Amino acid sequence: MSEAVRAQFPIFARTSRGEPLVYLDSGATTQKPQVVIDAEMAFYEGWNANIHRGVYEFSERATLAYDGTRATVARFLGGVHEDEIVFTTGTTGSTNLVAQSFLRPKVGPGTWVLVTEMEHHANIVPWQLAGAALRAIPVTDEGELDLEAAGKLLADGPALLAVTHVSNVLGTINPIAQLTSMARAHGVPVLVDGAQAVGHFPVDLTALGADFYCFSAHKLFAPTGVGVLWARRELLAAMPPYQGGGDMIDRVSFERSTFASGPQRFEAGTPNIAGVIGMDAAIQWVLTEDRAAWQAEDERLLAMGREMLGAIPGVKLLATPTHSVGVMTFTMTGAHPHDIASILDSRGICIRAGHHCTQPLHARFGVPATARASFGPYTTEADVRALGKGLEKVRELFR
Amino acid sequence: MAGMDEMYQTLIIEHDRSPRNFKRLEAPTHHAEGRNPLCGDEVSLDLTLDAEGRIAEVGFQGQGCAVSRASSSMMTTAIKGKTVPEALELFDQFHAMLTGQPGERDALGKLVAFQGLSVYPMRVKCATMVWHTLKEALKQE
Numbered sequence: 189m190s191e192a193v194r195a196q197f198p199i200f201a202r203t204s205r206g207e208p209l210v211y212l213d214s215g216a217t218t219q220k221p222q223v224v225i226d227a228e229m230a231f232y233e234g235w236n237a238n239i240h241r242g243v244y245e246f247s248e249r250a251t252l253a254y255d256g257t258r259a260t261v262a263r264f265l266g267g268v269h270e271d272e273i274v275f276t277t278g279t280t281g282s283t284n285l286v287a288q289s290f291l292r293p294k295v296g297p298g299t300w301v302l303v304t305e306m307e308h309h310a311n312i313v314p315w316q317l318a319g320a321a322l323r324a325i326p327v328t329d330e331g332e333l334d335l336e337a338a339g340k341l342l343a344d345g346p347a348l349l350a351v352t353h354v355s356n357v358l359g360t361i362n363p364i365a366q367l368t369s370m371a372r373a374h375g376v377p378v379l380v381d382g383a384q385a386v387g388h389f390p391v392d393l394t395a396l397g398a399d400f401y402c403f404s405a406h407k408l409f410a411p412t413g414v415g416v417l418w419a420r421r422e423l424l425a426a427m428p429p430y431q432g433g434g435d436m437i438d439r440v441s442f443e444r445s446t447f448a449s450g451p452q453r454f455e456a457g458t459p460n461i462a463g464v465i466g467m468d469a470a471i472q473w474v475l476t477e478d479r480a481a482w483q484a485e486d487e488r489l490l491a492m493g494r495e496m497l498g499a500i501p502g503v504k505l506l507a508t509p510t511h512s513v514g515v516m517t518f519t520m521t522g523a524h525p526h527d528i529a530s531i532l533d534s535r536g537i538c539i540r541a542g543h544h545c546t547q548p549l550h551a552r553f554g555v556p557a558t559a560r561a562s563f564g565p566y567t568t569e570a571d572v573r574a575l576g577k578g579l580e581k582v583r584e585l586f587r
Numbered sequence: 588m589a590g591m592d593e594m595y596q597t598l599i600i601e602h603d604r605s606p607r608n609f610k611r612l613e614a615p616t617h618h619a620e621g622r623n624p625l626c627g628d629e630v631s632l633d634l635t636l637d638a639e640g641r642i643a644e645v646g647f648q649g650q651g652c653a654v655s656r657a658s659s660s661m662m663t664t665a666i667k668g669k670t671v672p673e674a675l676e677l678f679d680q681f682h683a684m685l686t687g688q689p690g691e692r693d694a695l696g697k698l699v700a701f702q703g704l705s706v707y708p709m710r711v712k713c714a715t716m717v718w719h720t721l722k723e724a725l726k727q728e
Contacts, residue, residue: 524652526626527595530710534591542625556627585595586653 190485193477194566196221207536210574215356215515215562216540217406218387220470224410227469228462238458240435254461257468258451261416264471265401266392269421274451275464278415279383280310282402283350285417285454286379287314288430290400294347295319302346302376304333304362305552306355309545311381320347327552331358331507338367342374349376353391354384357546357560358507359490359515361385368397377423383407387564388513389483399423405463410470414463417454424451431456482565486514489563489572496576500583506553514563517544520579523586525559531585532578539575590703595653598700602657607664610646617727621720623712628655632720642666642674647717654713658701662717665698671725678718685711 194200197219202209211219231253237246239254258270276282291301300321303312307324315322323341326334333351342349349371354361364380371378379400385391386403393401400423405414419427429436429447433456438446447453493516497503502521520528525541532539540560543550550556561575615633622629628651635644645663649656666674673694681698683690687705701714 524626526652526710526713527654530654530707531591531595533707542627581592585592585600 190566190568193482194568196223196473197566198222198225200566204536204538205534210535210537210571212561212563212567212571212575213538213540214387214407214564214567215384215544215560217412218409218564219566220411220466221409221473223473224466224470228411228466231462231465236462239461240452250461253468254459254464257464257471260468260471261418264386264391264475265418266390266394266396268393268418271450272418272421272424274417274419274424274454275459276402276415276417276454277413277460278404278406279308279381279402280314280404280415282400282415282417283310283314283379283381284317285430286400286402286419287318289427289454290419290423291315291320291348292318293428299347302338302341302349304351306331306333306358306360306546306549307350307352308356308381308383309547310383311350311352311379312548315348315350324548325351327358327549329507331355331360331509331512333360333362333367335363335366335370339370342371342376345374346376348379350379350381352381352384354382354388354513355509355515355549356384356562357515357517357544357549357558358509359512359517359562360507360509361389361511361513364396364398372397384513384515388486390479393418405467405470408467408470409474410467411460411463413460414467416467425449427454429453429456433457435459477565485565486563486567489567489569490514490516492569493561493572493575496572497579500576500579502583503579506555506558514567515560516562517558517560519555519558520582520586523582525557527586528559528579528582531582532575535574535578535581537574537578590706594700594703598661598697599653599657602660603653606647606656606660608646608660608667609648611648612644612646615644615646617724619720619724619727621716621723623651623655623716625709626652626655626713628652628713628716630655630659630717630720632659632717632724634721634724636671639670641668641670643668652713654701654704654710655716658714659717661698661700662721665696666721674721675725678722681718682715685714 235246235249237250239251258273261273262268262270301315304325305327325338368378377399380398382403386408401418406412436456506517529541612633616636617634620631630649633646637643647659
């Protein structure tokens, strides 16, 4: 099944370090299918023009394609309103927008945001920059959120709950619907970081109960530099713009300016038009794929990978949460993660080493750095076996 | 690629496991600390220069990847007994080798074992970090 998906990604015809490419870093960025590469190229080759300005053919076409992508994204997220879709530079751009435009005006003495120990720095630092203090829902040894503690913390009155849908390190799929219903009982708005979720399974925002949802297009088979912020209409309408410039205004004079209504208010300047068009193509492609089969294969490969790594002496998975996407983060006794990654790299195997932008989570597990292998829908059994074989070699070298 | 395995096999792992001069000096004349955020490598370097300006004693402490520890260990043995200009010339040759620059390699000796790293630019810093720390330490008068 992965083979049929894989065939649509031209990069897998390439080698790395002279070896067949074994790409196990989809948590950092996914590869791009031919349809996405074609869509971006077709725009630049055939009808490149700026949006919202020209009345000529190409500009109209670019404008329709760019704004039309809101409807594609809205459908992809379970049928939300298209005027709730803001295009950003990525998940980081989305969390920063909410931090500056939604949170900052409310910040006073004692304002705090509830995060979790498993958050990516992009869901930690923006709240600090907005002037809020932070408290965190603990992560259990199994790599899951401590929901009892979450309930107590929510009762303490945070200004916002900012939680990841899927951990980029542990792979944990968090019980978002449960968390949003707990938060609602205390009147706490909820932002969900969906960066690691959207590429793995369908997300239905009409059922999730969140108030903000963020993701990056490049983790969804689309180009880098584009992302989405979905925000409830009434929340978005009350948020002031946080960057000024062209494209986001209603009227401008030296005395005062008024701003566009709707999502455009948050999209100052010429955006990444080609990237948005690429994202449209990526989502259209994902929607034609059998994602239930993707998820089943992801789970099968994860079970296989966990077993394989568990059999290598000295290899220790950080945690093995029950509900997880295909991510394995581990350490090996005596071998630094960067040495592991380099030895695998020399065999064409791409993994990530370091703290993966989650220093608090690494502190929680008492390790400075880890190695991480993460899957995509094009990941095969052969990839997982290559990782196992590569790690046996690392073990041999460091024995 | 076999180069990487060989590099680890021949030198790095031995020096990673039993690093030479892994100690703090009692009364160093020169000291500096270095950090490589990529791997989280940290090194603390102590030097004692004698009356003729030779590196009489050297010790390092720290943690990090095998490349950085092995490079630190091998640097300490390579610079011991050398004058400051000799040690700096050694760094120039080492750096040129790792960044693929032409130039003399005659002084390098065992340090040529790191040559394979030159095709892994992200890891070159792991090997040169301790040398930059040495340069920092020697700036002190």
